[in-house]
Amino acid sequence: ICREGVYNFAAGPAVLPPEVLERARASLSEWQGLGYSLLEAPFTGDEFKTLMDATRLQVKSALAVPDNYQVIFLQGGASAQFSLVPLNLLPPTATAGYVETGHWSARALAEGHRYGRSHLVASTRGSGFDHVPAVSEWALNNDLHYCHITPNETANGVQFPEDPDCGDIPLIADMTSEFLSRPVHIERYGMIYAGTQKNLGPTGLVIAIIRKDLLGQARPETPTVFNYQAQTERQNRINTPLTFGIYLVHLMLDWLEEQGGVNAIHPHNIAQSQVLYRIIDEDDFFYCPVIPEYRSIMNVCFGTRDENHQQRFLAEAEAMGLMNLAGHSHAGGLRASLYNAQSDAAVAALASFMADFRRRYG
Numbered sequence: 001i002c003r004e005g006v007y008n009f010a011a012g013p014a015v016l017p018p019e020v021l022e023r024a025r026a027s028l029s030e031w032q033g034l035g036y037s038l039l040e041a042p043f044t045g046d047e048f049k050t051l052m053d054a055t056r057l058q059v060k061s062a063l064a065v066p067d068n069y070q071v072i073f074l075q076g077g078a079s080a081q082f083s084l085v086p087l088n089l090l091p092p093t094a095t096a097g098y099v100e101t102g103h104w105s106a107r108a109l110a111e112g113h114r115y116g117r118s119h120l121v122a123s124t125r126g127s128g129f130d131h132v133p134a135v136s137e138w139a140l141n142n143d144l145h146y147c148h149i150t151p152n153e154t155a156n157g158v159q160f161p162e163d164p165d166c167g168d169i170p171l172i173a174d175m176t177s178e179f180l181s182r183p184v185h186i187e188r189y190g191m192i193y194a195g196t197q198k199n200l201g202p203t204g205l206v207i208a209i210i211r212k213d214l215l216g217q218a219r220p221e222t223p224t225v226f227n228y229q230a231q232t233e234r235q236n237r238i239n240t241p242l243t244f245g246i247y248l249v250h251l252m253l254d255w256l257e258e259q260g261g262v263n264a265i266h267p268h269n270i271a272q273s274q275v276l277y278r279i280i281d282e283d284d285f286f287y288c289p290v291i292p293e294y295r296s297i298m299n300v301c302f303g304t305r306d307e308n309h310q311q312r313f314l315a316e317a318e319a320m321g322l323m324n325l326a327g328h329s330h331a332g333g334l335r336a337s338l339y340n341a342q343s344d345a346a347v348a349a350l351a352s353f354m355a356d357f358r359r360r361y362g
Ligand code: PLP
Pocket: 011, 012, 076, 077, 078, 079, 080, 104, 150, 152, 153, 154, 155, 174, 175, 176, 177, 195, 204
């Protein structure tokens, strides 16, 4: 829990609701009347099995996931999926499509090259990743086994304005930094995966939602613990799962439900980001490199036009308790991450600091 007057804008791991941290803390004393803590509870026990099944159902319910999709917990973080998606879903001679809209989709593409043919369907690199190309501009063809996208680019602050429709080509999405921040047309996707360190808390844990008919194509060399079908068949208990991480996800899904679910949190997220974008756009002191309709509601990336102001901005912000506002190391600039748990007080404090900073140095 942040000290009073300290606001955390980190891109991940990121801010969590104080009440969730309190509930998590209680589980460290004793869990489920077992006489020991959650951290000490065996994953093979009935209590943990029940928790895991319930958490899977919570994910399905939060996003209205149809029955022909499976929810899987995986380890290794979202980056591991850059390799595991082709190992599980791409036959060695098939071609995967990639849409490149920023740092993380470029990383997925670079890794994908190692496992087979990849085809760059569309890229906005030439314009500095300032927008998302419309599906009508993507070079899709029926030979593509699937098409990979990153709907929210954490480092560049670019977000798809809607779920694309690729027809029969399965769409695979790395939703790490927007997972559960908005309603999703699940049926447009073959698979969604997300590292949980943004909107859900724990690091190293990945939630994947995969259409069941896509299971069963894994290459023989795929490690069993990373085989989507094997994990499905064994209810994610092939090896020791991330027990505390899954518990934290369960608590965060309870909290999300208390907030009214994704339908309620989405407009709230939009409103918070608009507070900052409004200040950025007011005059020429700040700028945002992303065209307005593609700006992320999760990661507000911006800068000061005069680069000399940037370090001073960060130092003064930190002195005011506004923490972790530096941009991603590859993108530079400034970034305020506004995941589901970000408080209105934090956004108001940052907005007020930005306006004051501009008054003093503009
Ligand atoms: N994909 C996106 C969109 C991300 O934002 C990140 C991390 O910030 C990753 C992948 C990498 O996640 P991990 O560190 O869990 O491998």
